[in-house]
Amino acid sequence: MKIGVCIKKVPDTETRIRIAPDGRQVSLEGVSFIISPYDEFAIEAALQLKEKAGQGEVVVIAVGDEDTGKVMRNALAMGADRAVLVTDPAVVEAEPYDVARILAAVARKEGVELLLFGKQGVGQDYQQVPTLTAELLGWPAAAVVVGLDVAGGELTATREIDGGEEVDRLSLPAVVSAQKGLNTPRYASLKGIMAAKKKTIETHALAALGLAPLAQRSWEVVRLEMPPARAAGRLIDGEPEAQVKQLVELLHTEAKVL
Amino acid sequence: MAQGFLVYVENRNGRIRKGSLEALATARRLADALGRTVDAVIVGDDAAAAQAARFGAHRLFRVAPADVFDARDGVVELLAGLVRQESPAWVVASATAAGKDCLPALAARFERSVIQDATEVAAEGGELLIKRPIYAGKAFEVVKPAGALAFLTLRPNVFPAAEAPAAATVVDHAAAVDPARVRTRVAEVRETAGGKVELTEAAIVVSGGRGIKAAEHYPLIEQLAAAFGGAAGASRAVVDAGWVAHHHQVGQTGKTVSPTLYVAVGISGAIQHLAGMSSSKYIVAINKDPDAPIFKVADYGIVGDLFQVVPLLIEAVRKLKA
Ligand SMILES: Cc1cc2nc3c(=O)[nH]c(=O)nc-3n(C[C@H](O)[C@H](O)[C@H](O)COP(=O)(O)OP(=O)(O)OC[C@H]3O[C@@H](n4cnc5c(N)ncnc54)[C@H](O)[C@@H]3O)c2cc1C
Ligand SMILES: Cc1cc2nc3c(=O)[nH]c(=O)nc-3n(C[C@H](O)[C@H](O)[C@H](O)COP(=O)(O)OP(=O)(O)OC[C@H]3O[C@@H](n4cnc5c(N)ncnc54)[C@H](O)[C@@H]3O)c2cc1C
Numbered sequence: 013m014k015i016g017v018c019i020k021k022v023p024d025t026e027t028r029i030r031i032a033p034d035g036r037q038v039s040l041e042g043v044s045f046i047i048s049p050y051d052e053f054a055i056e057a058a059l060q061l062k063e064k065a066g067q068g069e070v071v072v073i074a075v076g077d078e079d080t081g082k083v084m085r086n087a088l089a090m091g092a093d094r095a096v097l098v099t100d101p102a103v104v105e106a107e108p109y110d111v112a113r114i115l116a117a118v119a120r121k122e123g124v125e126l127l128l129f130g131k132q133g134v135g136q137d138y139q140q141v142p143t144l145t146a147e148l149l150g151w152p153a154a155a156v157v158v159g160l161d162v163a164g165g166e167l168t169a170t171r172e173i174d175g176g177e178e179v180d181r182l183s184l185p186a187v188v189s190a191q192k193g194l195n196t197p198r199y200a201s202l203k204g205i206m207a208a209k210k211k212t213i214e215t216h217a218l219a220a221l222g223l224a225p226l227a228q229r230s231w232e233v234v235r236l237e238m239p240p241a242r243a244a245g246r247l248i249d250g251e252p253e254a255q256v257k258q259l260v261e262l263l264h265t266e267a268k269v270l
Numbered sequence: 271m272a273q274g275f276l277v278y279v280e281n282r283n284g285r286i287r288k289g290s291l292e293a294l295a296t297a298r299r300l301a302d303a304l305g306r307t308v309d310a311v312i313v314g315d316d317a318a319a320a321q322a323a324r325f326g327a328h329r330l331f332r333v334a335p336a337d338v339f340d341a342r343d344g345v346v347e348l349l350a351g352l353v354r355q356e357s358p359a360w361v362v363a364s365a366t367a368a369g370k371d372c373l374p375a376l377a378a379r380f381e382r383s384v385i386q387d388a389t390e391v392a393a394e395g396g397e398l399l400i401k402r403p404i405y406a407g408k409a410f411e412v413v414k415p416a417g418a419l420a421f422l423t424l425r426p427n428v429f430p431a432a433e434a435p436a437a438a439t440v441v442d443h444a445a446a447v448d449p450a451r452v453r454t455r456v457a458e459v460r461e462t463a464g465g466k467v468e469l470t471e472a473a474i475v476v477s478g479g480r481g482i483k484a485a486e487h488y489p490l491i492e493q494l495a496a497a498f499g500g501a502a503g504a505s506r507a508v509v510d511a512g513w514v515a516h517h518h519q520v521g522q523t524g525k526t527v528s529p530t531l532y533v534a535v536g537i538s539g540a541i542q543h544l545a546g547m548s549s550s551k552y553i554v555a556i557n558k559d560p561d562a563p564i565f566k567v568a569d570y571g572i573v574g575d576l577f578q579v580v581p582l583l584i585e586a587v588r589k590l591k592a
Contacts, residue, residue, distance in 0.1 A: 025522060025542055029408040038409060049523060108374070109383040134522060136404055140374035140384050147378035152343075152453035155371045158516075168457075172517060174367045175468045179458040192523055193516045230383040230420065231413040234399065238409055239548065245568040247560075255572045256582040259554065260590060262570055267552045269474065269531040270498075270590055 013068045013162070013184075015058040016124035018115050018141070019051040019087055020133040021080040031236045037105075038236065047083050050130025052090075052197035053190035057160055058128055059091045060195065069093045073118050075103060075111045081213045088208035089200035095211065096122070100218040102225035108136075110226045112144035117221040119149060126167070129189040131156045146187035153187040154180045158194050273418075274306035276358035278349060279322045279330075280368055281314040288471050289364025289426035291325045296391060296429045297362050298326030303393040309356055310438065313338055313345065323438040325431060331443035338445055342368065343452040346375045348445040353380065358419070360398065365423035366470070377421040385413060385422040387526075389549065391429075398422075406522040406545030426470050427528045428549065462517065467501045469518065474500030475529045475547070477520050478508055481536015481557065481576055485513035490580050491535060497587040503527065505537045521546035536576045539564025556580065 023029075023043045032039040047055075055072065062068040071094045072087040074080045084095040098114050106114075119127050127149075129142035146153030158177070159170030167182045172191050182188075200208070218225065246262075248255045264270045275297040280287040297308045310327035312319055319332040331352065338344030349372070353361060361376065363369035365387045373384045389410070390401035400422060401412050415422075469475060476498060478491035488508070495502040503520040504513070520527055522542040532550035537543060539555070539562055547553070548567055555568035556576050565571045572579055 023405070025406075027405075029405045031409065038405065107383045109378065109381060112378065134406060137406065138383070138386050139370050140377075140386060143371055143374035144378045144383070147346075147375045150453075153375075154454060156367065172367070173459070174470065176459060176461040178456055178460075181455045181457050182453070191516075192519075228381065229416050230377075231385060231400075232416050234412045234414050236404075236409055236411050237401070239403075239407060242548070242553075242567050242569075245553070245555075245565065245571055247565065247571045247573060249573075252574055252578045252582055255574060256579060256586050259570055259572060259583070260586045263531070263552075263554075264590065267531065267569070269552060270587065 013061065013065060013126060014122065014124045015061060015068060015070050016119050016122060016127045017051070017054050017058045017070060017072045017087070017092065018127065018129045018145070019055070019072050019074050019084065020048045020130070020135070021045045021074065021076050021083045022048045022133055022135040025049070025134060031238065035235050036233045045079050045083055047086055048130050048133045048135070050132060050134070050190055050192065053192060053194045054128035054130050055087050055090055055092060056195045056197040057190055059198070061126070061162055071096060071122055071124065073115060074098070075106060075114050081215070084213055085208050086200060088211050089204040090198060091204055095213045097213050097215045098218070098221065099215055102218055107230055108138045108140045109144055109230060112141050113148055114218070114221065114223065115141070115145045116148040117223055119145070121221065125185045126162070127151070127185070127187045129187070131189045131191045142187055142189035149185070149187070151185050151187050152182035154182060155189045156191045157188050158191050160188060160194060273357055273359040274301055275308045276352060276356060276361045277308060277310040277327065278361070278363040278369070278372065279310050279312040280364060280366060281312055281318050284314070284318060286312075286318060286322055287364055287366055288431065289366050289369070289424065290322070291431035292426065292429040293362050293364045293424050294322070294325040294327055295432045296424060297360075298434055300391060300393045300398065304396060306359070309358065311349065311352055311443070313348070319440050323440055324433045326434040327438035330438040330440045332440050333443050333445050338447055339449060339452045341452050341454065341456055342372060342375070343454055344447050346372055347447040347451050349376045350379050351445060353419070360415070361419070361421045363423050365425050369423050373421050373423055380419055382417075382419060382421055385415070385420065387425045388422055389425050389428050391422070391424070406542070407548055408545070425526070425528060462515070469501045469503055469520070469525050470527055472501035472527070473529055474498040474531045474533070475503050475520070475527050475550070476500055476533040476535065477503035477505060477537060477547070478535050479505040479537030480507040480511070482508065482513070485511070488513050494533065494535070494580055494584050494587070497584045497591070498531070500529070500531070505543050534564050534568070535580060537564055538562050539567065
């Protein structure tokens with residue numbers, strides 16, 4: 013089975029966010045990039061499915077820039093067979109729908125039977141590229157998946173839903189987005205890292221996929237804001253009994269939550 | 271009539287999601303400001319429709335569950351039909367698990383992305399200005415929909431739900447869903463919350479961190495949550511240690527909660543944890559380390575040993591509530 017894994021480059025989660033001088037973008041100068049943490053569960057799932065089947069190919073796919081190519085090497089080092097990067101001046105700051113139609117075009121061109129994603133890209137946190145892509149492909153989809161099995165051309169996915177779990181059955185080809193708990197992503201071995209260095213990142217522009225730039229954007233960014241600073245809180249002193257008494261009093265009379 | 275809102279009301283086994291009522295009331299507030307109307311749609315019986323009808327829609331389409339094959343793909347198909355029929359300007363849902371899944375599938379059919387997880391929406395100059403957190407709440411972006419049709423989801427627990435002066439007119443709607451478009455089959459649904467308040471909907475959340483030291487102490491957190499009538503959460507350290515299941519995790523790689531009161535017990539306040547709870551109205555921190563970063567965001571802080579403080583607090587809250 014040929015499995016595609018869509019991965020996104022994101023700033024390290026420790027990154028301090030600053031707003032760029034134009035007030036409409038985040039300044040990512042000097043930031044170090046990683047593969048979005050959820051995407052690592054998707055890569056691991058693909059590698060395990062390939063190992064279990066004893067055959068197949070794992071292709072990592074991204075829409076991005078030069079830095080994206082660098083983080084794709086980490087996926088190759090984990091064991092992915094190939095990397096396909098779509099980069100084009102027309103997709104700078106691409107919105108989710110744009111990313112999805114490009115990923116759908118790559119999935120079709122590659123002829124993948126299963127397309128895996130992370131459940132959300134930490135960063136913009138749009139939580140929609142997997143579902144948008146599935147819809148564009150006309151494939152069944154299961155989002156936020158914590159259990160996955162493929163047998164006899166059918167996929168069984170256990171999804172996390174509010175207050176419970178749902179078991180879905182999907183025929184292939186299908187789209188799945190990975191949630192934490194699906195597996196424990198492996199570390200790249202030294203051998204994997206060396207092998208990844210020799211591989212090429214296959215790079216395409218939009219036109220090579222038969223796509224024109226997106227005609228209509230869904231929104232316009234008006235401005236970015238930093239979160240409002242929380243007013244300095246109050247430390248409650250005293251012995252535990254006195255502290256608890258005062259806290260309950262404050263919750264009752266000041267915060268009015270009790 | 272000018273184009274208005276279409277709100278998807280989520281009905282889970284006869285219980286309307288609180289976030290959907292918030293979405294209805296928010297759409298109504300905006301519609302009143304803009305001079306537009308609110309249409310809504312619910313899949314369910316008459317009782318569910320009657321309940322939803324009170325919360326702000328002018329017109330409520332009621333659809334029989336069998337019409338949509340009780341499946342997400344069926345709901346998406348239903349909504350797509352209504353969008354074509356009614357040409358709304360804005361399609362709104364609560365950013366619940368189902369909402370965040372349905373709306374992108376719907377938006378894709380109209381070549382749009384979804385403005386997910388909004389925390390503020392204002393009407394200005396005949397348009398909507400929508401604020402949403404990015405980088406896990408480390409910043410916010412304010413966006414303006416472009417084009418004639420926009421899709422947005424609203425973060426649960428952030429917007430008020432209020433009843434409207436008059437109930438909506440309920441219209442029975444026959445959804446013509448093509449069964450061939452229902453591609454994903456739901457084989458089984460398992461409830462894990464066991465009737466407890468869902469974390470993202472709870473007005474009060476009590477979370478435990480590594481300070482609780484062992485799995486056998488997590489019940490202390492659950493008891494405090496129960497005393498408050500709230501839900502129990504956890505930091506990632508507690509989840510990674512296997513003391514509690516992942517669906518309790520609050521933070522960047524867990525759930526985002528915005529309760530009225532968040533109580534952090536034995537949690538240091540790492541940036542990834544704060545990402546999931548810093549929009550709470552009031553924050554209480556209980557930690558033995560006076561320098562723990564959690565105190566920087568807490569409204570009320572108790573420096574002390576949680577094993578002493580929490581049992582006393584459980585007792586005091588129970589007494590006050592009795
Ligand atoms: C040149 C360029 C610069 C960009 N700069 C930024 C930036 O500064 N900050 C930022 O947050 N985003 C940036 N993007 C990415 C783009 O804006 C987002 O990918 C897109 O908006 C989706 O956002 P998301 O990750 O929140 O989506 P989600 O729907 O939350 O992502 C879910 C999953 O979809 C997949 N996915 C998402 N995006 C991509 C992608 N680009 N390629 C492959 N798979 C993907 C991953 O599996 C991910 O886990 C840039 C893109 C390009 C092409
Ligand atoms: C990519 C990524 C994603 C992440 N996502 C999340 C996430 O979603 N959610 C999350 O929570 N974390 C997340 N983290 C982890 C985060 O960085 C922290 O490691 C984690 O939040 C720490 O959990 P903690 O506060 O329980 O533990 P610690 O940091 O170890 O803090 C324990 C606290 O308990 C206090 N304490 C100890 N004993 C007592 C006592 N007897 N009485 C009172 N106080 C006591 C200590 O003073 C200390 O402050 C993520 C990290 C990464 C890299």
